Amino acid sequence: EGPPSCPKGCDKCSEYNGCIKCNPKLFIFLERNDIRQIGVCLPSCPVGYFGMRNPEGHNRCTQCKIENCEACFSRNFCTKCKEGLYSHSGRCYVRCPPGKHTANNTMDCE
Amino acid sequence: ICLWCFVRPSASGQGQSTAVCSPSCSCDEDGGADCSGRGLTSVPTGLSTFTYYLDLSMNNITELPAYVFKNFPYLEELRLAGNDLTFIHPDALSGLHQLKVLMLQNNQLKSVPSTALKNLHSLQSLRLDANHITTVPDESFEGLQQLRHLWLDDNHLTEVPVTSLRHQSNLQALTLALNRILYIPDNAFRNLTSLVVLHLHNNQIKEIGANCFAGLVNLETLDLNFNNLKEFPKAIQALPKLKELGFHSNDIAAIPEGAFHNNPMLRTIHLYDNPLSFVGASAFQNLSDLHSLMLRGASLMKDFPILTLTNNLESLTLSGTKISSIPTNLCEDLRLLQTLDLSYNEVTELPSFQGCGRLQEISFQHNHIQEVDRDTFQGLSVLRLLDLSRNKIRVIHKDAFLTLTGLTNLDLSMNALSMIPTTGLSSLSQLKLSGNPQMKNVLPAKNLPKLRSISVPYAYQCCAFIGCESAMRSSEETDRKKSTGAEAGEQVSMIMHCSPSPGAFKPCEHLLGNWM
Numbered sequence: 047e048g049p050p051s052c053p054k055g056c057d058k059c060s061e062y063n064g065c066i067k068c069n070p071k072l073f074i075f076l077e078r079n080d081i082r083q084i085g086v087c088l089p090s091c092p093v094g095y096f097g098m099r100n101p102e103g104h105n106r107c108t109q110c111k112i113e114n115c116e117a118c119f120s121r122n123f124c125t126k127c128k129e130g131l132y133s134h135s136g137r138c139y140v141r142c143p144p145g146k147h148t149a150n151n152t153m154d155c156e
Numbered sequence: 157i158c159l160w161c162f163v164r165p166s167a168s169g170q171g172q173s174t175a176v177c178s179p180s181c182s183c184d185e186d187g188g189a190d191c192s193g194r195g196l197t198s199v200p201t202g203l204s205t206f207t208y209y210l211d212l213s214m215n216n217i218t219e220l221p222a223y224v225f226k227n228f229p230y231l232e233e234l235r236l237a238g239n240d241l242t243f244i245h246p247d248a249l250s251g252l253h254q255l256k257v258l259m260l261q262n263n264q265l266k267s268v269p270s271t272a273l274k275n276l277h278s279l280q281s282l283r284l285d286a287n288h289i290t291t292v293p294d295e296s297f298e299g300l301q302q303l304r305h306l307w308l309d310d311n312h313l314t315e316v317p318v319t320s321l322r323h324q325s326n327l328q329a330l331t332l333a334l335n336r337i338l339y340i341p342d343n344a345f346r347n348l349t350s351l352v353v354l355h356l357h358n359n360q361i362k363e364i365g366a367n368c369f370a371g372l373v374n375l376e377t378l379d380l381n382f383n384n385l386k387e388f389p390k391a392i393q394a395l396p397k398l399k400e401l402g403f404h405s406n407d408i409a410a411i412p413e414g415a416f417h418n419n420p421m422l423r424t425i426h427l428y429d430n431p432l433s434f435v436g437a438s439a440f441q442n443l444s445d446l447h448s449l450m451l452r453g454a455s456l457m458k459d460f461p462i463l464t465l466t467n468n469l470e471s472l473t474l475s476g477t478k479i480s481s482i483p484t485n486l487c488e489d490l491r492l493l494q495t496l497d498l499s500y501n502e503v504t505e506l507p508s509f510q511g512c513g514r515l516q517e518i519s520f521q522h523n524h525i526q527e528v529d530r531d532t533f534q535g536l537s538v539l540r541l542l543d544l545s546r547n548k549i550r551v552i553h554k555d556a557f558l559t560l561t562g563l564t565n566l567d568l569s570m571n572a573l574s575m576i577p578t579t580g581l582s583s584l585s586q587l588k589l590s591g592n593p594q595m596k597n598v599l600p601a602k603n604l605p606k607l608r609s610i611s612v613p614y615a616y617q618c619c620a621f622i623g624c625e626s627a628m629r630s631s632e633e634t635d636r637k638k639s640t641g642a643e644a645g646e647q648v649s650m651i652m653h654c655s656p657s658p659g660a661f662k663p664c665e666h667l668l669g670n671w672m
Contacts, residue, residue: 071286071310090213100334120355123328123329135376136329
């Protein structure tokens with residue numbers, strides 16, 4: 047564990063910016079607090095973000111770039127669309143794209 | 157009609173109250189229970205049977221015993237990340253018929269708990285990333301017909317778990333990144349006909365089978381970055397819907413002719429940080445969705461790439477090659493081009509860029525260009541930056557810059573110029589002319605009203621811009637003149653940086669005669 051003053055899962059922190067280096071395998075998420083950014087260490091990223099891992103262990107939460115998406119696998123592939131929207135090939139739709147239809151009561155278009 | 161809504165009472169709490177909670181958790185009215193980071197060593201008791209979301213991450217639960225979740229028939233999301241889990245009893249997840257999301261990342265599992273997963277028939281997302289998994293038993297995902305997203309990245313896999321994936325025709329996103337995979341065999345993903353995203357970056361892949369991507373008819377994103385590939389991945393020919401391809405940071409020396417002829421929908425290709433020496437001229441043909449192409453250091457490349465029907469390119473970087481000529485009809489295909497960087501090649505002649513009306517930046521630095529014609533840059537009214545430094549330019553047509561009304565930065569340094577035309581350069585703020593030893597004449601400062609910074613071959617030439625008198629006097633006096641605005645009209649502008657600035661040892665007068 048990091049120094050006692052650091053939040054859980056944090057290896058190195060600063061008074062002003064919270065965590066600046068997380069324990070291995072965790073993702074650092076930068077919460078906005080007014081003009082400040084506060085680093086927080088999470089095992090999975092919050093709504094609208096996905097976790098990018100890299101060999102050096104600087105894993106970080108990165109914003110999904112897909113409209114109407116709550117959770118994503120990568121920048122341009124959504125795994126959970128906002129309530130009431132249909133999903134197809136990682137994107138979110140108000141209705142299924144032409145030629146597609148919903149399958150067995152899910153919000154997935156096939 | 158949504159059937160499961162009747163089974164799972166709404167938040168209004170009909171039937172048994174959903175507000176039942178465990179002292180170790182905080183529960184909301186919708187059936188969500190957050191028990192994360194509480195130092196728990198086992199699954200807490202006392203939670204409502206209607207719990208549909210249970211977060212147990214970041215505790216100290218190292219084992220899951222049999223039937224530990226039997227009281228949660230409505231559970232849809234179970235989070236167990238960051239628990240140092242080493243063992244999951246084969247019956248630990250029994251009864252979770254409605255589970256859609258299972259997060260087991262960041263634990264100590266050495267193998268995929270295949271028996272425990274067997275009956276999760278509604279599971280759509282399974283996270284097993286950041287464990288110590290070395291083996292994926294063949295039957296690992298057999299019961300998971302609804303599986304769409306699978307994370308196996310950041311583990312210790314040395315091969316693609318081909319057999320365990322063979323029934324996953326609904327899988328849409330798979331990451332095997334950050335493992336120790338060395339080779340991808342033919343037909344490795346044969347039945348993954350719904351796969352859209354496949355990440356294989358940060359492995360040790362040295363070789364791939366010519367048909368290793370067979371069957372991936374819907375794949376849109378393939379990430380092979382940071383591997384040890386020596387050959388161009390020709391297996392991508394099996395990917396008709398590919399939009400984003402990455403193979404940067406590998407050991408690939410050549411991109412063959414027709415490399416992407418079966419991938420007409422490509423938008424992005426990341427190929428930097430490869431020891432590229434050869435690129436087939438026809439490699440990037442017919443890629444009408446490609447917006448950016450960046451090729452550096454293909455040192456054996458002689459022919460300019462054929463870009464017919466690759467007509468949506470906005471940025472083209474092609475530097476460090478042996479290309480000596482550019483097609484004269486370049487702008488017939490590349491009408492949307494905004495940035496063109498052809499520096500560090502062996503180009504001798506410039507074509508006319510007249511059809512490329514959206515060009516904002518052009519760089520031909522370090523080529524073998526000798527002259528600039530009247531039509532070369534005609535009509536490029538939004539061009540801001542033009543770098544022709546380090547060539548052999550002797551002559552620039554007097555009207556060459558006539559229409560460059562938007563040009564702000566012009567670099568003609570290190571050439572063989574004796575003079576330059578300035579008509580049309582009314583917006584120029586930075587001009588570099590150093591390294592043109594034959595250029596001894598005075599530059600017409602009045603044609604360059606917005607100039608802020610200029611470098612010239614000789615110090616005396618700065619006098620036209622910062623005035624000989626002011627150069628002799630101390631800086632305080634200069635400030636006094638500036639503040640009173642006196643003689644403001646005489647110099648072009650006092651806010652000017654000119655180098656080499658005249659001084660005691662670099663007098664304003666030209667040593668070989670008084671030009672004043």
